[in-house]
Amino acid sequence: xxxxxxxxxxxxxxxxxxxxxxxxxxxxxxxxxxxxxxxxxxxxxxxxxxxxxxxxxxxxxxxxxxxxxxxxxxxxxxxxxxxxxxxxxxxxxxxxxxxxxxxxxxxxxxxxxxxxxxxx
Numbered sequence: 001x002x003x004x005x006x007x008x009x010x011x012x013x014x015x016x017x018x019x020x021x022x023x024x025x026x027x028x029x030x031x032x033x034x035x036x037x038x039x040x041x042x043x044x045x046x047x048x049x050x051x052x053x054x055x056x057x058x059x060x061x062x063x064x065x066x067x068x069x070x071x072x073x074x075x076x077x078x079x080x081x082x083x084x085x086x087x088x089x090x091x092x093x094x095x096x097x098x099x100x101x102x103x104x105x106x107x108x109x110x111x112x113x114x115x116x117x118x119x120x
Contacts, residue, residue: 005115018050023118030055031118034081036099037061037074043098046088049081056081057118062101077104078114 002009007023021033032051036044036058044060060077079087087108089100104111111117 001115002118005119007118018048019056032056033059035059035061037063038101039063039067040065041101043089043096043100045096045098046084047095047097049084052081052084054080054082058084060099060104075101076113077108077111078117079108079111080117 002021002023007025009021009023011021012019018034019032020035023031023033025031032055034049034051034056036046038044038061041062041064044062046058049058058079058081060079062075064072064075066072084099087099087103088097089103090097
């Protein structure tokens with residue numbers, strides 16, 4: 001999708017990082033992206049998100065419990081990192097921190113397929 005939008009995007013490689021993709025826009029501005037994917041439809045873990053600024057985005061991908069069915073399009077949300085904290089779920093009995101798919105469908109639907117946020 002980033003290529004279709006005309007971005008020069010580069011994957012970063014390695015473990016324990018908070019940036020999966022670096023995008024250089026035509027203006028020279030740099031965006032960073034952290035991709036969170038889940039096979040099911042419950043919770044994207046966000047306890048390892050370390051970066052929050054106006055040029056950092058999170059892309060949440062849910063394969064809707066059908067990760068092996070290539071005919072099913074995943075559900076995708078594009079979220080500015082500065083807005084993550086207002087949507088996360090913190091389990092009071094555990095250290096689990098994440099973003100619930102149901103919450104995004106309800107309160108974050110404006111971020112569904114919101115690729116335009118990367119172009120603004």
